[in-house]
Amino acid sequence: MSLKRAHGDIQPGLKWGPFTLRIPGIHVDLTPSTHLQGGLLLLATGGATAPLLVQYFGVSFDIAWTVMLVMFFWVFAQTFLFGDVYSAGGIAAGLPLTIVFLDSLTPGPEAVRAMIAITLVVSALFLFFGLSRLGERFNRMVPGPLKAGIIMGAAVAAFRSELGRLDSMPLTLVTAWAVVLTLMFSVPFARLPNTRLKTLVGANAMLVAFIVAGVVGLVSGELEFTIEWGFFVPPLGATLDALAPWSVGMPSWDMILTATPIGVMLYILAFGDLLVADTLLHEADDARGDEKIDIDxxxxxxxxxxxxxxxxxxxxxxxxxxxxIWTGVQVFLIERYKKGRQVMDSIFTGTTNFYLMAIPLGLLMPVLGLITPMLPVALSVTIILTGFACAFVAMAMVHDNVERGVVLTIGMLTATLGPAWGISAGLILCAVLLGRRGLPGDADDKTPESPAPDSKATVDAS
Incomplete structure (x- = not known):
């Protein structure tokens, strides 16, 4: 049993600086029923980008999977090491934009240095806006149509990338897309009676899509599963030799300058994710009085x-x-949290247990044998969901035909020519075609949309 908190307090833990360490089994209850579901879902969806590492960084799958395992640790660290309350994820809407950027580079060290540059820019923005507390003001200064155009750019880039991938496994991918879009967005499906089966299937839409697509791929011969016994031994040394900054070299200042526009876009999308997360967690906080949810x-x-x-x-x-935030998991865990302390003792009980077994499961060769052939499918589903959700959110943020034209133009330029073109042309179009509505600091004050929904799509699929 974990250490118990007093009614209305923050969950106990070990404070260190602004962070709080919560050790599973000591500060947070263990719930084994969540371990398998969470671990497998994180491996399939989080590990979906491993093929991209192979493609753009020119590394072996063993190295790519090692990178994923380290990623799972830092995802888990958000909860147990740093004490942040969100269900950690990735900046999913930024993935299609990053792919467009990498497509213009030579696979291998050049692409690795480019991603190091993007990482440095985004991290510097997080640090600057965290220290200065100016993040919300910066978010308000970005014109609404420009934010919508950035999100539309992610949608266009997503669909372009996946339509290009369709020839590799048409039956499997189309099946996966059809199942997941039906379960998540179909109006007729939503109108069906709310049975236990419908609730179960709807709550695990991505997992159901993977299973159905796996069966179709196996029957059609597009997928082949090879099960081996044993353990995966991560080649950490070879991974650092291939990808560490001191091995491939630091990016040049020209590369960092080139990466800055996409870094700004990624920060805008991530800040919107934080606003979505805060909205969800405030609802959870209002639903229960026995725990104070510490949002910072x-x-x-x-x-x-x-x-x-x-x-x-x-x-x-x-x-x-x-x-x-991984929005789908966050919503799932919050809905369980709202049912009371007897179902989920603390909000950290959900996040900790959902991520706890990802790395141990990812070291088992039989699990890898099942998941590895499905990684391209998982990646495709993630990108398609991101694109679909980004498209309808971007369109919901505009209010007339001129704004729709501006948003689509920004989106097309961003997806085809790159983030620098999207931002530059977007600012000009907003000023020339929309007047005061398109000026920084003015759009959000004059339109009814709030900052939170403009990134709801950024992580619905992450």
Whole structure:
């Protein structure tokens, strides 16, 4: 049993600076029923970007999977080591934009240095806006149509990348897309009676899509599963030799300057994720009076900077950077949390137990044999969901045909020519075509949309 808190207090832990260490089994209850589901889902969705590391960084799958295992540690660290309350994830909406950026580079060390540059820019922004506490003011200064255009750029880039991948396994991918979009967004499915089966299937839409697509892929011959016994031994030395900054070299100032526009975009998307997370957690806090949920935006900025920098020096950079929240898991855990202390003692009980077994499971060769062939499918589902959700959120943020045209133009330029073009052209279009509505600091005050929904899509699929 974990240490018990007094009614209405913050969950106990060991304070260190602005952070709090909570050891599973001591400060947080263990709930084994969550371990397998959470571990497998994190391996499949979080590990989905491993093929991108192979493609763009020119490394072996063993090295790519080692990077993923280190990523799982830093994802888990957000909860148990730093004491941040969110269900950690990645900046999913930024992934299509990052892919567009990497497509213009030579795979190998050049692409690795480019991702190091992006990581440094985003981490510096997290640190600056955390220390200065100016993040919310900066978010308000970005014109609403420009934010919508950035999100639309992620949508366009997502669909372009996945349509290009369709020839490799058409039946498997189309099946996965159809199942997950139906379960998550279908109006007829939502109108079905709320049976236990519907609730179970809807809550595990991505897992169901993976299973159905796996069966279709196996039957059609597009997927092949090879099960081996034993344990995966991560080649940490070879990973650092291939991807660490001191091995491939630091990016040039020109590269950092080139990476700055996409870094700014990623920060905007991540800050929106923080606002979404705060909205969800305030609802959870209102639902229960036995625990005070400790939400601290400044601490979260520090944590995100540390996670990304620590990832870079312990296993090399990621293609999808560390972000604040995995929205689907956060919503799932909060709904359980609202049912009372007898179901989930603390909000940290959910996050800690959901992530706890990802690394141990990821070291088992039989599990790897099942998951590895599905990683391209998991990646495709993640990107398609991101694109679909980003598209409808971007369109919901605009209010007339001129704004829709501006948003689509910014999105197309961002996805085809890059973030620098998207931001530059977007600022000009907002000023020329929208007048005062498109000026920094004015758009959000004059439109009914709040900052939180503009990134709801950024992590719905992460």
């Amino acid at each position: 935006l400044t601490r979260s900025h520090y944590v995100l900077a540390i996670r990304n920098l620590a990832q870079m020096v312990t296993a090399g950079p990621l293609v999808m950077l560390h972000g604040p």
